Amino acid sequence: xxxxxxxxxxxxxxxxxxxxxxxxxxxxxxxxxxxxxxxxxxxxxxxxxxxxxxxxxxxxxxxxxxxxxxxxxxxxxxxxxxxxxxxxxxxxxxxxxxxxxxxxxxxxxxxxxxxxxxxxxxxxxxxxxxxxxxxxxxxxxxxxxxxxxxxxxxxxxxxxxxxxxxxxxxxxxxxxxxxxxxxxxxxxxxxxxxxxxxxxxxxxxxxxxxxxxxxxxxxxxxxxxxxxxxxxxxxxxxxxxxxxxxxxxxxxxxxxxxxxxxxxxxxxxxxxxxxxxxxxxxxxxxxxxxxxxxxxxxxxxxxxxxxxxxxxxxxxxxxxxxxxxxxxxxxxxxxxxxxxxxx
Ligand code: AMP
Ligand code: MG
Numbered sequence: 001x002x003x004x005x006x007x008x009x010x011x012x013x014x015x016x017x018x019x020x021x022x023x024x025x026x027x028x029x030x031x032x033x034x035x036x037x038x039x040x041x042x043x044x045x046x047x048x049x050x051x052x053x054x055x056x057x058x059x060x061x062x063x064x065x066x067x068x069x070x071x072x073x074x075x076x077x078x079x080x081x082x083x084x085x086x087x088x089x090x091x092x093x094x095x096x097x098x099x100x101x102x103x104x105x106x107x108x109x110x111x112x113x114x115x116x117x118x119x120x121x122x123x124x125x126x127x128x129x130x131x132x133x134x135x136x137x138x139x140x141x142x143x144x145x146x147x148x149x150x151x152x153x154x155x156x157x158x159x160x161x162x163x164x165x166x167x168x169x170x171x172x173x174x175x176x177x178x179x180x181x182x183x184x185x186x187x188x189x190x191x192x193x194x195x196x197x198x199x200x201x202x203x204x205x206x207x208x209x210x211x212x213x214x215x216x217x218x219x220x221x222x223x224x225x226x227x228x229x230x231x232x233x234x235x236x237x238x239x240x241x242x243x244x245x246x247x248x249x250x251x252x253x254x255x256x257x258x259x260x261x262x263x264x265x266x267x268x269x270x271x272x273x274x275x276x277x278x279x280x281x282x283x284x285x286x287x288x289x290x291x292x293x294x295x296x297x298x299x300x301x302x303x304x305x306x307x308x309x310x311x312x313x314x315x316x317x318x319x320x321x322x323x324x325x326x327x328x329x330x331x332x333x334x335x336x337x338x339x340x341x342x343x
Contacts, residue, residue: 050218071188088178126176130143218244254277
């Protein structure tokens with residue numbers, strides 16, 4: 001009797017050992033899609049990963065979200081303790097230390113500023129403050145015309161962007177300049193989050209941070225399916241994309257934050273030349289690029305520049321492509337843009 005019991009126990013132990021050995025040799029079986037969502041950088045950020053063992057997917061997604069939160073804590077002008085907020089609070093004309101990371105982000109911002117002739121302007125914080133699109137509750141009326149005039153006068157009193165960077169230090173020219181990285185920081189954060197996922201062993205993922213999306217790999221060999229929002233119908237799509245590999249898509253539109261006052265639509269993408277919302281004849285601009293950082297910067301820049309000047313800027317970035325939607329609903333799609341009309 002005792003021998004029989006021993007035999008059974010030995011059998012169970014042997015079976016467990018074989019299972020454990022098999023798991024070590026062939027690895028745990030991969031799972032399907034796992035998804036998580038957080039509110040970060042003023043938007044809902046969703047991360048989906050494919051083919052990752054359940055126990056590893058959640059820690060990887062957590063680490064990616066933490067990286068985005070870290071970047072928000074450094075680059076948001078609304079976080080009082082952020083590096084950007086402290087640079088904005090510093091006396092104008094004085095040199096301030098600049099972290100290596102912020103310097104990198106700002107350097108691309110300044111490059112796009114230069115190439116766009118100042119239409120893309122990461123120093124328009126005081127104008128953004130006047131309009132207050134990030135306020136809660138959101139504004140319902142435009143700022144006083146005299147305040148916009150004052151800002152424009154102040155702005156023309158300086159030459160160039162009013163932001164100087166030298167030897168890891170930064171200097172803002174006058175009160176017309178304050179950093180607003182809203183058009184660029186989310187794209188940078190998405191790239192960093194994807195790097196973190198890769199470091200955690202995730203090869204197949206989709207990050208969707210409002211207007212900024214990036215994909216890696218596939219869903220078990222099948223492409224990631226992405227829909228681009230209809231600028232005038234929140235639940236409609238204007239294009240669908242089936243993408244594999246490493247691609248970023250960013251969209252800037254006049255529907256993200258806006259109000260209508262006396263029949264006029266005012267939205268959060270501002271034209272520094274007029275002090276008002278950009279009116280370039282476009283409702284939305286989607287950019288496909290190798291990374292979200294560039295896609296984010298270019299989508300905002302092209303929105304302000306409009307069709308002709310915008311497409312000329314795009315030509316300087318050979319691996320990028322665009323889908324522009326005009327105010328009349330017609331579209332312009334450059335040859336590299338991988339989208340089709342929705343079914
Ligand atoms: P996006 O949704 O990426 O197009 O970015 C819009 C955000 O960029 C706004 O909420 C502002 O924070 C900022 N922004 C607005 N106008 C400009 C501009 N002309 N150049 C650079 N950033 C801008
Ligand atoms: Mg942008």
